[in-house]
Amino acid sequence: MKPAIRGEVIRHVILIILVALTLFPLYFLLITSFKDYDQFIHHFWEPTLPLRWENYVVAWQEVSGYISNSILYATVEALCVVMLSSISAYVFARYKFPGKEVLFYLILGLLMIPPVLMLIPQFLVVRWFGLLDTRAGMLLPMIAGGQVFSIFILRTFFAGLPEELFEAARIDGANHFQLYFWIAIPLSFPIVVTIFMLNFVGTWNEIIWPLVVFSREELKPVTTGLLTFQGQFTVTSYGPMFAGYVLASIPLVVVFLFCMKYYITGITSGALKI
Amino acid sequence: MPMGGSLTASKRRSWVREVARSRTLYLLLVPTFLMLIAFNYWPAITALYRSFYDWDGAFYEQFIGLENFKEIFNDPVMITAFQNMAKLTLGWVVIRLVFPLLGAELVFNLRSTKAQYIYRVLFVVPMVIPQIVTLLLWRFMYGMYGPINEFLRVIGLGHLARGWLGDFDFALPAVLFVGFPWIDAFNFLIFLAGLIAIPSSVLETALLEGAVGLKRIIKVDIPLILGQIKLVVVLTLINSIREYQMILVMTNGGPGWATMVPGLAMYQNAFLYGRMGYGSAIGTVLFVILLGLTYLNMKYVQSEIELKA
Numbered sequence: 006m007k008p009a010i011r012g013e014v015i016r017h018v019i020l021i022i023l024v025a026l027t028l029f030p031l032y033f034l035l036i037t038s039f040k041d042y043d044q045f046i047h048h049f050w051e052p053t054l055p056l057r058w059e060n061y062v063v064a065w066q067e068v069s070g071y072i073s074n075s076i077l078y079a080t081v082e083a084l085c086v087v088m089l090s091s092i093s094a095y096v097f098a099r100y101k102f103p104g105k106e107v108l109f110y111l112i113l114g115l116l117m118i119p120p121v122l123m124l125i126p127q128f129l130v131v132r133w134f135g136l137l138d139t140r141a142g143m144l145l146p147m148i149a150g151g152q153v154f155s156i157f158i159l160r161t162f163f164a165g166l167p168e169e170l171f172e173a174a175r176i177d178g179a180n181h182f183q184l185y186f187w188i189a190i191p192l193s194f195p196i197v198v199t200i201f202m203l204n205f206v207g208t209w210n211e212i213i214w215p216l217v218v219f220s221r222e223e224l225k226p227v228t229t230g231l232l233t234f235q236g237q238f239t240v241t242s243y244g245p246m247f248a249g250y251v252l253a254s255i256p257l258v259v260v261f262l263f264c265m266k267y268y269i270t271g272i273t274s275g276a277l278k279i
Numbered sequence: 280m281p282m283g284g285s286l287t288a289s290k291r292r293s294w295v296r297e298v299a300r301s302r303t304l305y306l307l308l309v310p311t312f313l314m315l316i317a318f319n320y321w322p323a324i325t326a327l328y329r330s331f332y333d334w335d336g337a338f339y340e341q342f343i344g345l346e347n348f349k350e351i352f353n354d355p356v357m358i359t360a361f362q363n364m365a366k367l368t369l370g371w372v373v374i375r376l377v378f379p380l381l382g383a384e385l386v387f388n389l390r391s392t393k394a395q396y397i398y399r400v401l402f403v404v405p406m407v408i409p410q411i412v413t414l415l416l417w418r419f420m421y422g423m424y425g426p427i428n429e430f431l432r433v434i435g436l437g438h439l440a441r442g443w444l445g446d447f448d449f450a451l452p453a454v455l456f457v458g459f460p461w462i463d464a465f466n467f468l469i470f471l472a473g474l475i476a477i478p479s480s481v482l483e484t485a486l487l488e489g490a491v492g493l494k495r496i497i498k499v500d501i502p503l504i505l506g507q508i509k510l511v512v513v514l515t516l517i518n519s520i521r522e523y524q525m526i527l528v529m530t531n532g533g534p535g536w537a538t539m540v541p542g543l544a545m546y547q548n549a550f551l552y553g554r555m556g557y558g559s560a561i562g563t564v565l566f567v568i569l570l571g572l573t574y575l576n577m578k579y580v581q582s583e584i585e586l587k588a
Contacts, residue, residue: 012492016385017394023382024401026460030416031405033426049429093311102301103294108308115315118323119569121521121542122562125549126322126329129336134317149318152311181303210410212524217550228411232528243419250412261407269403269468 038247045243057244064249070223071230075209076256078226082144083204086151087197093152094159095185099171109160115153123150128217143218143226147208155200162193195267202264209257227253330563334556336549347560357561360539363451367540368519370455375515376508378461383470384496399471406464414528417457418444444530450537454529466511473504513576520569541565 037045039056097109127146128137136142170188179187190197212228219225225233231253261268298305330347334340351357386398405413419425421443428440443453477500485491485499501508523542526532532539532547541561549558 012388013390016388020382020385020389020398023385023460023462024398027402027405027462029426030413030420031408033420034412034416049426089311089314092307096304096307100301100304102304103297108312112311112315115319115323117570117573118319119517119521119566121523121545122326122566123319123322124546125555125558125562126325127318128549129325129555130318130322145314146318149314152314153319156311181307212411212528213546227409231411231415250415254408254412257409258407265403 034247034250037243038251040244042242042244060244060248061252063242063245064252067245068227068230068249068252071225071227072253072256074224074230075226075228075253078140078143078147079205079208079256082147082151082208083201085144085148086155086204087201089148090152090155090200091159091190091197092185094156095163095189097156098160098163099184099189112153112156116157120150124213124217127214131218138219138221138224140224143215143224147211147214151204151207155204158196158200159193162196163189166192195270198264198267202260202268205260206257326559326562326566329556330560332556332559333554334559335553336555340556343556347557348564350557351560351564356536356539357541357544359536360541360544363538364520364540366451367455367522368516371519372512372515374455374461375463375466376511379463379466379511380470380508382462382467383474384500386471387474399468402462402467403464410524411528414457414525418529421453445534447534447537450530450534454526454538457525457529466515469507469511470504473507474500477503513572516572517569520572521565 036052038060039058040048040053041057041060044053044057093112097105123146131137131142131146134142136145166189170192171184174184174188209226210228211226212232215226215229216232219229222233231249331342331344332340333343333346382402386395386402389395389398420427422428423440423442427443428437431437431440441449443449446453481499481503482495485495490498521542523540523546526538526540526543527546530538532543542565545558545561545565548554548561
């Protein structure tokens with residue numbers, strides 16, 4: 006073999022091993038979700054037939070409530086963050102007004118404050134507002150916090166848009182809102198989608214905050230739901246448990262399918278570098 | 280003097296006019312700032328201020344000065360927690376730098392762009408799985424009847440099988456091992472993008488001068504993607520120090536406090552033992568550590584990373 010070809014073969018072999026190891030938990034999740042106990046014990050490593058779809062029926066009854074809660078929280082949080090932060094970022098990026106620098110640095114300063122410091126006092130604030138064990142109590146602090154990074158990213162993006170476009174529209178009589186909605190947002194669409202996705206995924210994955218806010222089972226999102234779900238199953242019901250994990254992943258997969266293209270463009274173009 | 284006085288007065292008048300003229304803009308910023316004041320500024324101040332109190336979060340409160348901080352640095356649980364944090368941080372920074380970089384180099388050096396694309400997609404796939412599912416899967420993998428022990432039994436090393444997360448010696452390494460082979464999608468994509476951005480003329484010159492394989496990676500690639508490497512190191516460092524969500528799910532700090540980290544100790548003190556003041560003080564210590572790192576980052580690293588976008 007020529008050395009060049011040998012190198013290529015070695016690269017493929019290493020990559021295939023790495024991919025296989027990376028995807029193994031996923032493979033195991035999927036095959037086990039379709040097994041009953043017997044299949045699980047006797048055919049641990051390989052997929053089996055018949056597929057036990059009834060695992061999914063059992064799991065759906067357990068997790069559907071949590072999933073719809075999570076969809077609600079993640080969607081509302083991401084939409085609110087995109088709306089609030091794009092308006093503020095637009096104001097900071099395209100206008101001059103007294104106190105602009107001070108206000109912007111006030112927001113930027115919050116990037117220095119780690120979420121871990123905020124857990125206890127945010128809990129206390131939410132309790133003070135009487136919002137413990139409510140959907141608003143879950144959402145408001147997440148929206149507030151989500152804005153900071155988003156404003157920072159979007160402001161950079163909006164500031165880079167060519168002024169001529171805004172000038173031309175202004176001459177045609179466009180107002181603040183029209184400039185924002187018809188020029189700034191469409192031209193920054195990939196980054197806006199990325200911000201939406203990052204916030205959606207962030208809320209979907211949040212474990213600690215819902216753990217301290219909620220005690221009512223019917224309000225819990227998928228993360229804390231699955232933690233209790235795990236406890237309910239004995240060794241004989243790995244199938245339904247794994248089916249529940251798969252169901253909990255589906256909405257995130259859908260969001261990624263829609264947004265992945267923008268996300269990869271977003272991080273590889275350097276827009277998300279701090 | 281009268282001239283100067285009237286000048287400042289007129290300046291002030293024009294400033295007031297400016298503010299009045301910009302009132303729509305301020306109005307547009309009001310929602311953002313209302314949210315930030317209620318849920319960020321106020322809590323941040325509370326957290327720092329309550330660090331100096333013995334406080335159950337409700338009725339009992341007493342100012343105790345630096346007592347909480349003294350306790351943190353004398354509490355054996357906290358000392359272990361900070362040691363664990365240091366070990367995990369060091370481990371994570373190394374493996375989340377080396378393995379994604381290795382993956383990116385292998386993919387980058389493939390001839391076929393089609394194969395490059397396929398591997399890229401395959402490495403990014405795990406990203407679509409919610410973190411909680413990944414963590415619970417790994418918890419299962421480490422379990423008595425999980426794939427790791429089954430594998431050991433298959434290859435005849437069944438006597439080594441154990442509940443890895445419940446073992447005092449193996450729990451912390453097991454936490455570190457989660458996500459093996461650690462080709463983190465975000466880091467991988469950042470490195471790959473950096474490599475693709477290297478001008479082909481540079482690579483051709485390197486080839487002519489005999490820099491191939493590992494030699495090229497060390498002499499050419501790494502210096503050219505140093506910005507990305509620093510970015511990944513800094514982000515991993517910061518994320519590792521404040522990580523406790525993962526520990527909470529995997530081991531809840533156990534067995535004993537073998538996998539305790541400061542963030543989890545904060546959570547447990549505040550929400551299980553009702554020690555809001557002490558918890559706040561732990562949060563404050565973490566904040567100070569992160570602030571110091573951010574300062575070092577800005578001083579020595581960030582100035583070299585170009586702010587693109």
